[in-house]
Amino acid sequence: MSPQMIDRLWQAFLDTLVMVGVSAGIAVLAGIPLALFLVTSEPGGIFPAPKANRVVGTIVNGFRAVPFIVLLVALIPFTRLVTGTTIGVWAAIVPLSVSATPFFARIAEVSLREVDAGLIEAAQSIGCRRRHILLHVLLPEALPGILGGFTITVVSMIGASAMAGAVGAGGLGDVAIRYGYQRFDTTVMAAVIAVLIALVCLVQFTGDFAVRRLRAR
Template identity: 80%
Template sequence: MSPLMFERLGFAFLDTVSMVGISAIIAVLAGIPLAVFLVLSSPGGLIRAPRVHRVLAAVINGFRAAPFIVLLVALLPFTRLVTGTTIGVWAAIVPLSISATPFFARIAEVSLREVDHGLIEAAQAIGCRRWHIVRHVLLPEALPGIIGGFTITIVSMIGASAMAGAVGAGGLGDMAIRYGYQRFDTTVMAVVLAVLIAMVCLVQFAGDYTVRRLRAR
């Protein structure tokens, strides 16, 4: 690869990190409240709103069932409304966030449901309010599982960000298609693939390490 290609690789890497990083933050900020509400509003939960729970669960399942590339195209009008464009990094953040949020919410919900119900009953027995139970019992006890689920979410988002390059979203996927596939340059494609694999391995290692530290406390 030429020095120019390495420079483009650096910019593409930063674009991918920006897409995944910002989308991951949005997924956490939106996904955890969704997961908490799904657990609290479920039958036997602390709020018990079965109708709202069913509607919200159906919406989340609908977005989860949609393939990312289909969701990416279907959200183009909404993406243009939010960002003013349908290409580039910021245009990719919108569908990435919308795709990752329900995915992460369901994983976080599973972790929250695995919290020992006896701890919740003990907190209720000493007069803790719902918010205190969520903040001091549910979330701390489920944190290792939530971190593990967040790791899986980021890994899937890295793959989705590469797929978004097919529609001009920028990043490593765009570079692989534009300078590798379309120009029949297998070296560029191999280097981009190696960078993506390294990113996934690094994220997975960091997530697993964090989970082990949390469970060892």
């Protein structure tokens, strides 16, 4: 590849890191409270609110059911309202975050449900307040599973960011389409695929290592 193409590939890699990194941060900040609400507001939970639980659960399932490419197009007016544009890295962050948040929330919800109910009952029996149960029982016990789910979410977001790049969001997907597919340059395509594979492997290895460390403690 030419030096110019290597520079484009490097910039596209950085753009992908920004898209995935910011979107993943938003997914965590919104997804964990959402998962806690879904677990604690169900009948028999520590903050029972069955009607609100059903409404929020339906909304989460609705967003999860929409394919990312469809969501990307459907959110164009909202994306323009938030970022002032519908192309570029920051425009891609909006649909990526909206797509990843309910996905991660459901994964975190599964981890929270796996916490032994006896631990919650023991905390209640010694007079722990409900918010203390959330912070000191539910979240710490479910943290390895939540971290594992976050790793899966980030990996899926890397693929989604490449898809967003194909419609003008920038990043590795944009380079693969514009300079690889449309110009029939298999070298560029192979380079993008190699970078994506390396990035996914790095994320998965880091996530698995962190989960093992947490479980060892």
